[in-house]
Amino acid sequence: MAVVLAKAPPFFRNWLALRRFKRLKKRVNALAQNPDSIAQKTTEAEKAALDEQIDYKLSHTSAEVLKKYRTGARIQAVSYLSVKDIDRTPANKLANLRGVGPKSAYALKSCASTYVQDVKQSERLRISPDNRTTKASNLVKNLYQLDKLNGVAEEGRFLRDTALGDKDLIKKARASANPIIWLFSKNKEEAIESMQEIQALLQSPLETEIEQLEEKRSDILKAEHKVYWGAFCDDPARYYSLLEESHSLRKEPKKRSEDKSYLDIFDPGLREQIEQVKLETEGLKCVLRPYQKFGVKYILNQRNVLLGDEMGLGKTIEAIATIVSLKNNGDSHFVVICPASVLINWQREISKHSDMPSYVLHGSDFQENLKKWAANGGIAITNFESTSRFSCDRNISLTVVDEAHYIKNYSAARTRNTVKILNKSNRRLLMSGTPLENKLDEMVALINLLQPEIVRKIYVLPQPINRYEFRRVIAPVYFRRTKDAVWREMPDLQVVEDVVELTSAERELYISCVQQRTMSAFARMRQISFEVERDSESSKLNRIKEICEEAFENGRKVIIFSFYLGTIQRVYKYLGESAFGPITGSISPQKRQQIIDDFSAYEGGAVLLSQILAGGTGLNIQKASIVIMCEPQYKPSIENQAIARAYRIGQTSNVTVYRLLGERTIDERILQILKEKQALFDAYANKSESGEQSIQVSEKDLAEYEFANSRVS
Numbered sequence: 001m002a003v004v005l006a007k008a009p010p011f012f013r014n015w016l017a018l019r020r021f022k023r024l025k026k027r028v029n030a031l032a033q034n035p036d037s038i039a040q041k042t043t044e045a046e047k048a049a050l051d052e053q054i055d056y057k058l059s060h061t062s063a064e065v066l067k068k069y070r071t072g073a074r075i076q077a078v079s080y081l082s083v084k085d086i087d088r089t090p091a092n093k094l095a096n097l098r099g100v101g102p103k104s105a106y107a108l109k110s111c112a113s114t115y116v117q118d119v120k121q122s123e124r125l126r127i128s129p130d131n132r133t134t135k136a137s138n139l140v141k142n143l144y145q146l147d148k149l150n151g152v153a154e155e156g157r158f159l160r161d162t163a164l165g166d167k168d169l170i171k172k173a174r175a176s177a178n179p180i181i182w183l184f185s186k187n188k189e190e191a192i193e194s195m196q197e198i199q200a201l202l203q204s205p206l207e208t209e210i211e212q213l214e215e216k217r218s219d220i221l222k223a224e225h226k227v228y229w230g231a232f233c234d235d236p237a238r239y240y241s242l243l244e245e246s247h248s249l250r251k252e253p254k255k256r257s258e259d260k261s262y263l264d265i266f267d268p269g270l271r272e273q274i275e276q277v278k279l280e281t282e283g284l285k286c287v288l289r290p291y292q293k294f295g296v297k298y299i300l301n302q303r304n305v306l307l308g309d310e311m312g313l314g315k316t317i318e319a320i321a322t323i324v325s326l327k328n329n330g331d332s333h334f335v336v337i338c339p340a341s342v343l344i345n346w347q348r349e350i351s352k353h354s355d356m357p358s359y360v361l362h363g364s365d366f367q368e369n370l371k372k373w374a375a376n377g378g379i380a381i382t383n384f385e386s387t388s389r390f391s392c393d394r395n396i397s398l399t400v401v402d403e404a405h406y407i408k409n410y411s412a413a414r415t416r417n418t419v420k421i422l423n424k425s426n427r428r429l430l431m432s433g434t435p436l437e438n439k440l441d442e443m444v445a446l447i448n449l450l451q452p453e454i455v456r457k458i459y460v461l462p463q464p465i466n467r468y469e470f471r472r473v474i475a476p477v478y479f480r481r482t483k484d485a486v487w488r489e490m491p492d493l494q495v496v497e498d499v500v501e502l503t504s505a506e507r508e509l510y511i512s513c514v515q516q517r518t519m520s521a522f523a524r525m526r527q528i529s530f531e532v533e534r535d536s537e538s539s540k541l542n543r544i545k546e547i548c549e550e551a552f553e554n555g556r557k558v559i560i561f562s563f564y565l566g567t568i569q570r571v572y573k574y575l576g577e578s579a580f581g582p583i584t585g586s587i588s589p590q591k592r593q594q595i596i597d598d599f600s601a602y603e604g605g606a607v608l609l610s611q612i613l614a615g616g617t618g619l620n621i622q623k624a625s626i627v628i629m630c631e632p633q634y635k636p637s638i639e640n641q642a643i644a645r646a647y648r649i650g651q652t653s654n655v656t657v658y659r660l661l662g663e664r665t666i667d668e669r670i671l672q673i674l675k676e677k678q679a680l681f682d683a684y685a686n687k688s689e690s691g692e693q694s695i696q697v698s699e700k701d702l703a704e705y706e707f708a709n710s711r712v713s
Helices: 002-008 011-032 036-059 063-068 083-088 092-094 102-122 135-163 167-175 180-186 188-203 207-220 225-234 237-249 268-274 291-301 317-328 338-352 362-376 385-387 413-422 441-448 450-459 467-474 505-518 519-526 538-551 563-577 589-601 636-643 664-683 699-709
Strands: 302-307 333-338 360-361 378-383 400-403 428-431 493-500 557-562 579-583 604-610 626-629 655-662
Touching: 011 135, 011 167, 011 188, 036 083, 036 102, 036 135, 036 237, 063 102, 063 362, 083 092, 083 102, 092 102, 092 360, 092 626, 135 207, 135 225, 135 237, 135 362, 167 180, 167 188, 167 538, 180 450, 188 207, 268 291, 291 317, 291 428, 302 441, 317 333, 317 338, 333 338, 333 385, 333 413, 338 360, 338 385, 338 450, 338 589, 360 362, 362 378, 362 385, 385 413, 400 413, 400 450, 400 505, 413 505, 413 519, 413 664, 428 505, 441 450, 519 699, 538 563, 538 604, 538 626, 538 655, 557 563, 563 579, 579 589, 589 604, 626 636, 655 664, 664 699
Parallel strands: 302 428, 333 378, 333 400, 360 378, 400 428, 493 655, 557 604, 557 626, 579 604, 626 655
Antiparallel strands: none
16 A cells, blocks of 8 residues: 555645646636527517517508508598507597598508518518617627627637547546545556646646636627627628528528529529538638528539629629638639729738638739749639739639629630630639620620530520520529529618709700710710819709718718719819729729728718729728719619629618719710610529620710700700
């Protein structure tokens, strides 16, 4: 016995170390737990916020809306009441109202009840920083805590799995802290070694790391109103994704904010094949929404595709997620080709949403960054004009072409250079929110770069082409979702056709231009409000001032677009210090991004000015909620792209678009054509379809029409 004790460890000291280590392990295990209680509170807060939203809608909806349910009820007699008033008021009290009576009262109650149920079934929760009610704030607070505490739990699990050593360490070391167990132990050496490991861990930074993580958790739970609302405004899509994920985990899923009818066009076999693709998202820093997950799986499964999601739905994130998944499966070299104006934006998005290295191949650093990319792997980002300088001896895992309609013309040098890169790629992803512009054949031209066999199937379809059959044929290569289909909680978009009456100076100048009958005169007619000498004589400048002043009073940000540089410069000078920009075709991508960053960071109302072709594609300007078009454009895609800079994922406020139109001028004629072209796009490309060629419009045709039919007098 004495021999055994002579070799025995210091039991009491080891017991103290073991107790301390157990407590640390308990703290780590607590940190590693998923925040289930917060998840439950989030569910309850969501229901309360939605109920509040429904209650507000019912209390602000006139009884007039009930006419669609039953014409027999005397709705006109109670038109001053809200639906909520009728639903909550007993029938006998309604019957006492003038012009109602018992029979009509019961009919009104029935109509109101039906409407209330319809609203409860269809209403989607919208979280808006403009409506920070107590219940909405409680939901945002719980979502903030759920998101951040999930991160804490992940760090806690990492500590548990990597810093605490063997999970049986305490059991193995127990004998070294208890003389009775030591006496009968057959693994004394293992016990001593395990205790030594525990003591080493206790002397490591482990306890400090645990304290820091606990402090982080405490700060999250104590976060103030401005902190969690600020986090929501910075990344609202993430918060809606958290809600959707919580729906999928419930035993009785709630209504989804996403309509999956866009999947109906797929053959069941293909759809099942796509849904079974496994995503490897390690290294992805954002939460994908369900429609985005399916989009990434579609890209991975189909290999060569044209992603035509409506602008603002996050095609860039889907492309990055695809690259991350491929990288996690062993691929290494990727290329993004995009317009020069969005090179910096692409690099920022990659850095923000992934841990992938990226190299911008542009300007004087082109060759140096090309060598780094070739040696290290990652994502090479270059613009269409620089593709002629791109050379690579290795296969590329995936080439992404953003704004792919830039390469619809096979004879253009940028198309030929881009195709050379595509030919070295194992996979091809073309992205364009507007694959159809002036000719439906252009969409077919893009498809031909991806899956030529589908083009052959298109050409043998009977004429006129059946829309559903066309959609079915191109489903393996062309995939498009719209905001209405997949993002029901999207803020409202209101387009206002703001017709201004010409001043006498504008009218005289317009008539003079018509009489000149030249193309230069026609260009002046399109800019007529910005061609007059004095600002006070410009109807559109005065209207812009009114819109901006009202926006500033409400803390709103405004974007103003025009095709013409002279117009943008005139408005910029007119608005003075409140204006940022202007963004024009002559400024560098870095300067363009800096202007947007300064505009977005500015506290309070501000206005950003941009030429529509320079700032109307590829940029994210969700901080603005008012868009002004100084003149209508020839193509719906140009306006849609510009509007989508603000009306996109991440927008939390309702967006209003003001189209400034000179009364009885060429503006109204262009708008008419714009609507016709948009109708064609909605009928075909919005549903991944094709059809007849769209309307062809030229500036010369418009000029001749207006010269002959001008209504300004």
